[in-house]
Amino acid sequence: MLHTRRSFIESAALLPVAAATGLPAASAPAVPAPPIARLGGPHLKPAVNAYSFLELLNANAKDKSQGLDLFGVCDFCAQLGSDAVDLTGYFFPGYPAAPDDAYLVRLKRHAFDRGLAISGTGVRNDFTAADPAVRAEGVQRIKTWIEVAAKLGAPTVRAFADSQAPFRTWQQASGNATREDVEHWMADALRECAVHGQRFGVIVAVQNHGDFISTGPQHLALLDRVNHEWCAALVDTGKYLTPDPYADIALAAPYAVNWQVKETLGSSMDSPRTDVRRLVDIIKRSRYRGYVPIETLSMRRRGYDARVEVTRLFGELRDAIGSSR
Incomplete structure (x- = not known):
């Protein structure tokens, strides 16, 4: 297959x-x-990714009287009417180490009391790096957060398929290795993570991020190389850098287990704005059933207000889900 x-x-x-x-x-x-077997037709549940509140979460980490913590993010999402929240690992205390169980239990109950599912979490990793130790560190981090996700009841952990700082591109990170070699490195690492994910009932969701994976065919080729049922796609709608990103989204959608719906089809406000109704129609045609988190970014906007932008984009997604064919 x-x-x-x-x-x-x-x-x-x-x-x-x-x-x-x-x-x-x-x-x-x-x-x-x-693709992934879907029964009963499409069923899209709008959600919010905590990374949308990056600046507020970072402010709170420095001064508890400022910004928002993850409990506050859950409160905001509940008031918004979101079905779920995707809780990025960076904002947990002690990251990249796992938070203590008492914190996880408290956060899980807090989300439940507000009617929220926890749709996923995610970490930073670099499987394009030439240094095997860097790749091994990423594998161990994902394994750790697979276990965190299982305790939270989250079905997915997001893994990057691209280079991370201090590198700017996968060619730089890999020391100009061939694409074939880098894909092998990544697939071996992701497969090891997926085996661990299967043990704990958590899917490794591989995100396209506009570097090594910048097209739909590249996304699917990597998943093909991994060849494990507990490794699937997280579709970032703003990171297929092609003339027609909607075609790439349509190609990957049948293999998706999570999403990041962005405001634009690129990394800046100069990129074309996402046609949310068109996007929802594509997702529905794939018969996807599950959470569809939005994620807003400041993208160097002056006066960026996460509460305002999340509310606006979430409303667009909710309306599109309700009115699309």
């Missing part, structure tokens, strides 16, 4: 060439391998 998907991805890349030259494309498989 997964081999068929890789064959589809590779042959799909040749379709524009076939169209331009008049060569037949009949040798390409008609469809990719079967």
Whole structure:
């Protein structure tokens, strides 16, 4: 099944060439391998990613009288009418170490009392790094937070498929290794994480972040290389850097277990704004059933107010879910 998907991805890349030259494309498989099984039709549950409150959470970490903590984020999401909250690991006390169980129990109950599910969490990792120790550190971090997620009742842990600071690109991080070699490094690391995830009932959700993974075919090719049912896609709608990101989103959607719905189809306010109704139609056509978290970013906006922007984008998503075909 997964081999068929890789064959589809590779042959799909040749379709524009076939169209331009008049060569037949009949040798390409008609469809990719079967996606995640969905029953009962699409069912989208709007949610909020805590990273939207980055500045407020960082302010609170420095001064408890300022900003918001994760409990405050849950309160805001409940008042907003969100179905769930995605609690990014960076904002837990002691990160990257796991917080103590007493904190997790208290936060889990706090979210439950407000009618919120915890849709996921996430950490920083760099599996594009040439240094095996850096990759091993990322594996151990994800394993640790898989266990945190299990205690919280969260179904997914987000893993990056791209380079992290101090590196700016995967080529720099890998020492200019070939894409094939880097994909092997990443797949081996993600597979080890997925095995651990299976033990605890937590899916490793691999996020495209506009570096090593900047297209839908690249996203699926990596998952194909991992070849483990507990490793799937987290679709970041703002990080497919192609002429038609909606096509990439549509390609990856059948393999998604989590989302980050962004305000724009890029990394700045100069990028095209996301057509939320069009996006929701794409997600529904994939028959996705689950949480769809939004994530807003300051993107160097003066006077950025997370409460205002989250409320606005969440409202757009909720309205689109209610009115789309």
